Amino acid sequence: YPPHLVRNFSIIAHVDHGKSTLADRLLELTGTIRKGLGQPQFLDKLQVERERGITVKAQTATMFYNYGSGGIGSSPGRFLLNLIDTPGHVDFSYEVSRSLAACQGVLLLVDAAQGVQAQTVANFFLAFEADLAIIPVINKIDQLNADPEGVKTQLKTMFDIDPQKVLLTSAKTGQGLEHVLPAVIERIPHPKGVVNAPLRMLLLDSYYDEYKGVICHVAIVDGVLKRGEKIESAVTRQRYDVMDIGILYPELTPTGILLTGQVGYVVSGMRSTHEARIGDTLYQASMVVEPLPGFKPAKHMVFAGVYPADGSDYDALCHAIERLTCNDASVSVTKESSGALGIGFRCGFLGLLHMDVFHQRLEQEHGAQVITTTPTVPYIFEYADGSKLNVQNPAALTSNSGKRILTCWEPTVMATIITPSEYVGSLMTLCSERRGQQIEYSFVDGQRAMLKYRLPLCEVVIDFYNELKSITSGYASFDYEEAEYQSSDLVKLDVLLNGQAVDALATIVHRSKAHRIGRELCDKLKNVLDRQMFEVAIQAAIGSKVVARETIPAMRKNVLAKCYGGDVSRKRKLLEKQKEGKKRMKRVGSVDIPQEAFHSLLKTS
Ligand code: GDP
Numbered sequence: 193y194p195p196h197l198v199r200n201f202s203i204i205a206h207v208d209h210g211k212s213t214l215a216d217r218l219l220e221l222t223g224t225i226r227k228g229l230g231q232p233q234f235l236d237k238l239q240v241e242r243e244r245g246i247t248v249k250a251q252t253a254t255m256f257y258n259y260g261s262g263g264i265g266s267s268p269g270r271f272l273l274n275l276i277d278t279p280g281h282v283d284f285s286y287e288v289s290r291s292l293a294a295c296q297g298v299l300l301l302v303d304a305a306q307g308v309q310a311q312t313v314a315n316f317f318l319a320f321e322a323d324l325a326i327i328p329v330i331n332k333i334d335q336l337n338a339d340p341e342g343v344k345t346q347l348k349t350m351f352d353i354d355p356q357k358v359l360l361t362s363a364k365t366g367q368g369l370e371h372v373l374p375a376v377i378e379r380i381p382h383p384k385g386v387v388n389a390p391l392r393m394l395l396l397d398s399y400y401d402e403y404k405g406v407i408c409h410v411a412i413v414d415g416v417l418k419r420g421e422k423i424e425s426a427v428t429r430q431r432y433d434v435m436d437i438g439i440l441y442p443e444l445t446p447t448g449i450l451l452t453g454q455v456g457y458v459v460s461g462m463r464s465t466h467e468a469r470i471g472d473t474l475y476q477a478s479m480v481v482e483p484l485p486g487f488k489p490a491k492h493m494v495f496a497g498v499y500p501a502d503g504s505d506y507d508a509l510c511h512a513i514e515r516l517t518c519n520d521a522s523v524s525v526t527k528e529s530s531g532a533l534g535i536g537f538r539c540g541f542l543g544l545l546h547m548d549v550f551h552q553r554l555e556q557e558h559g560a561q562v563i564t565t566t567p568t569v570p571y572i573f574e575y576a577d578g579s580k581l582n583v584q585n586p587a588a589l590t591s592n593s594g595k596r597i598l599t600c601w602e603p604t605v606m607a608t609i610i611t612p613s614e615y616v617g618s619l620m621t622l623c624s625e626r627r628g629q630q631i632e633y634s635f636v637d638g639q640r641a642m643l644k645y646r647l648p649l650c651e652v653v654i655d656f657y658n659e660l661k662s663i664t665s666g667y668a669s670f671d672y673e674e675a676e677y678q679s680s681d682l683v684k685l686d687v688l689l690n691g692q693a694v695d696a697l698a699t700i701v702h703r704s705k706a707h708r709i710g711r712e713l714c715d716k717l718k719n720v721l722d723r724q725m726f727e728v729a730i731q732a733a734i735g736s737k738v739v740a741r742e743t744i745p746a747m748r749k750n751v752l753a754k755c756y757g758g759d760v761s762r763k764r765k766l767l768e769k770q771k772e773g774k775k776r777m778k779r780v781g782s783v784d785i786p787q788e789a790f791h792s793l794l795k796t797s
């Protein structure tokens with residue numbers, strides 16, 4: 193395949209605007225998957241994606257499509273198209289930006305009824321800044337309340353997109369789909385690599401296969417790669433033999449060769465994440481080449497401890513994390529230990545949803561049983577002697593270090609909110625309660641406004657999204673990007689059970705909110721901790737000053753007391769439920785703490 197017959201493109205959009213469904217239709221249209229067979233959202237392969245109905249991982253598929261006279265002379269061209277389906281949620285925009293590195297263009301999908309939303313804006317600018325060809329597509333035109341003309345106007349106002357260039361589709365009924373691939377071929381440039389140059393290939397993604405070892409997804413930027421050749425990594429200088437190579441059609445399909453501009457897979461005997469570095473350049477062994485720019489490192493927005501639910505499982509957890517980070521390079525992992533939880537890891541995530549998904553994948557795909565601690569954003573504490581401490585774990589902040597704190601710094605984000613105008617007032621109240629600073633207030637069209645706020649990251653992480661949705665009956669959308677640190681009056685809030693501080697429950701909060709958060713936390717803990725054989729005092733304290741207190745009276749609740757009617761199956765169910773809960777218990781001093789306790793400060797979901 194000469195590069196002029198290749199197109200690499202991605203589908204980008206706000207969550208639920210129909211990316212994965214459109215991908216299905218294109219795969220069917222080109223005969224890559226058979227119509228009606230396969231599950232819907234074919235490329236959402238992970239269990240967590242199917243359960244939550246969201247795309248978490250970008251997935252690539254190759255399709256073949258005959259079109260026009262693109263071939264040599266006047267013969268119709270048989271084009272090779274690589275489609276990359278991407279996630280929409282803000283936590284996974286790192287996946288999106290990586291996918292775009294392998295593309296020359298995108299389909300920018302917008303729901304005909306919902307119009308431009310916050311992630312539409314974010315994703316548009318990712319593609320725009322990367323200089324990609326952008327094909328605007330208004331999808332779901334079959335809906336009764338579809339307003340394609342209105343959406344065209346929004347696209348014109350916000351992105352200066354020519355209404356003539358907009359495609360109209362329904363991925364559900366198939367309407368308008370016949371125009372999509374021709375537009376891809378005509379409007380997206382072919383990859384620009386040099387066929388006769390030495391090989392340069394970008395490592396896009398990887399995952400671990402029990403039989404084959406690490407499978408790498410790659411984009412061949414320059415040159416050609418064949419099975420049997422030797423490649424070398426620009427980062428590690430390690431050399432490998434190419435044992436298997438091919439395209440994703442849509443399953444691994446060996447071809448023995450990948451040509452300039454193609455996207456495909458390579459198996460080369462890499463064994464771990466340390467070897468398969470996302471963003472690495474691979475080249476022919478012993479050739480001297482300029483490495484490709486690679487990717488910006490992932491910015492970790494939240495950190496949490498990840499511990500084995502049962503102390504003896506540390507090695508198994510270690511193994512599971514190693515395997516999973518091979519497929520999710522955006523997680524950072526360092527060892528840590530906790531008085532309450534033993535030996536485990538401190539992990540950095542791109543957001544809370546990402547953290548939840550990581551937790552779920554560890555359990556579902558790798559059979560680990562884990563406890564994750566209360567997440568925190570990364571703070572910086574600056575001391576009078578000029579030294580600085582990066583705080584990714586509140587427990588690491590000890591008041592008896594003897595050093596005087598000069599300034600506390602907290603991360604902030606620049607948030608974009610798009611909302612029907614009638615909710616602007618309540619959203620401004622919400623943002624100011626969350627210590628936000630208004631940067632911009634403009635209109636998308638007659639009915640909708642766009643707000644930009646600078647907000648402390650920790651205020652966004654704590655349930656902001658749910659609040660926003662409930663205030664606006666689900667009509668507002670929200671996206672953010674990281675902004676600089678700001679100085680702030682922060683304190684460490686300790687949690688004590690019967691006088692003993694539980695390091696895994698410590699948090700850092702703004703001083704003005706310490707009392708309220710302390711009270712809420714004690715109250716929540718009271719509800720999730722079981723009664724013990726003795727009284728348990730729950731306290732929240734700043735240093736030696738107690739700011740809130742609750743007491744759980746003695747005596748354990750007897751779960752069976754509720755059903756002395758003698759319903760055996762119900763009894764068994766309750767017992768099983770209790771047993772299940774026990775696995776996630778940690779005993780601190782003499783008090784059993786269930787998993788929910790660690791999550792109780794920051795509500796997620
Ligand atoms: P993604 O989050 O952008 O990948 O969106 P999905 O492809 O998962 O689609 C979200 C929902 O919209 C699913 O329930 C789809 O069945 C539905 N959907 C997708 N395309 C259309 C369309 O053209 N018309 C209608 N009515 N529904 C659609």
Ligand code: MG
Pocket residue numbers: 211212213246247278279280
């Ligand atoms: Mg999807």
